[in-house]
Amino acid sequence: xxxxxxxxxxxxxxxxxxxxxxxxxxxxxxxxxxxxxxxxxxxxxxxxxxxxxxxxxxxxxxxxxxxxxxxxxxxxxxxxxxxxxxxxxxxxxxxxxxxxxxxxxxxxxxxxxxxxxxxxxxxxxxxxxxxxxxxxxxxxxxxxxxxxxxxxxxxxxxxxxxxxxxxxxxxxxxxxxxxxxxxxxxxxxxxxxxxxxxxxxxxxxxxxxxxxxxxxxxxxxxxxxxxxxxxxxxxxxxxxxxxxxxxxxxxxxxxxxxxxxxxxxxxxxxxxxxxxxxxxxxxxx
Ligand SMILES: Nc1ncnc2c1ncn2[C@@H]1O[C@H](COP(=O)(O)OP(=O)(O)OP(=O)(O)O)[C@@H](O)[C@H]1O
Numbered sequence: 001x002x003x004x005x006x007x008x009x010x011x012x013x014x015x016x017x018x019x020x021x022x023x024x025x026x027x028x029x030x031x032x033x034x035x036x037x038x039x040x041x042x043x044x045x046x047x048x049x050x051x052x053x054x055x056x057x058x059x060x061x062x063x064x065x066x067x068x069x070x071x072x073x074x075x076x077x078x079x080x081x082x083x084x085x086x087x088x089x090x091x092x093x094x095x096x097x098x099x100x101x102x103x104x105x106x107x108x109x110x111x112x113x114x115x116x117x118x119x120x121x122x123x124x125x126x127x128x129x130x131x132x133x134x135x136x137x138x139x140x141x142x143x144x145x146x147x148x149x150x151x152x153x154x155x156x157x158x159x160x161x162x163x164x165x166x167x168x169x170x171x172x173x174x175x176x177x178x179x180x181x182x183x184x185x186x187x188x189x190x191x192x193x194x195x196x197x198x199x200x201x202x203x204x205x206x207x208x209x210x211x212x213x214x215x216x217x218x219x220x221x222x223x224x225x226x227x228x229x230x231x232x233x234x235x236x237x238x239x240x241x242x243x244x245x246x247x248x249x250x251x252x253x254x255x256x257x258x259x260x261x262x263x264x265x266x267x268x269x270x271x272x273x274x275x276x277x278x279x280x281x282x283x284x285x
Contacts, residue, residue: 005065008051008062021057028229037231038247042248052078082187086198098158161217164179190221215241222241
């Protein structure tokens, strides 16, 4: 069997005695769409935060294409090829749509940010700062080329959401509808051409037609071979887009399988319906 893109083993994270993630293991294959579902507080977002380096695990391992990343910070993990969106949507309110998308790409700059590794060395931080200032004012052929490439990526991401983001490309994010802010955030993540796209409730706060639009976009990404790890409460969407569904409860994985297998799993029905919590009345059947 070929190596999975993402491999998580025995992952644990506690918060003041609360076992948010309690020894979970799972993997995501190249090109697979895997969703994590579960009642509120079951550890889904914490799992995403561990995979993307927002939190460090207490124990366990996370490997991306065989390389261990559980101790890496989020910037380094993004460089490794994992891009994410956040549960409550995070955009820079005063930046335009285009600039919000571009911001994510700055981590990939090389010609515009020479010596950037020195930024981490306290006494030598001034070297990359001066170099970047010089390039910003004077420019070099390589930096101009890189800037043009970045502009092209930004435009292609705006094109992806053409009808929605096209007319708003220069508007500040604070003036956007909630759904457009979420789209901007997804575009920013996709601009990085990530190996793994991590989406935390991309349709939260969206109405039915906006949710259907997101589903269409996810299906398009899936058809294009994008690997996705998704946390989502809307089960219709989860069932329609996922190759595999992981069900968490109390920090543990209680079921895992194809959507049709999970739907009828007794432990899952109990977690969602038996205790009458979690999914706002969404019926599993
Ligand atoms: N930073 C934190 N500090 C303290 N406790 C936390 C923190 N993050 C998560 N927890 C706790 O860990 C548990 C799991 O939370 P998590 O947000 O991962 O659940 P979830 O399944 O994503 O829930 P929801 O569906 O409501 O988003 C909860 O009890 C939560 O209160």
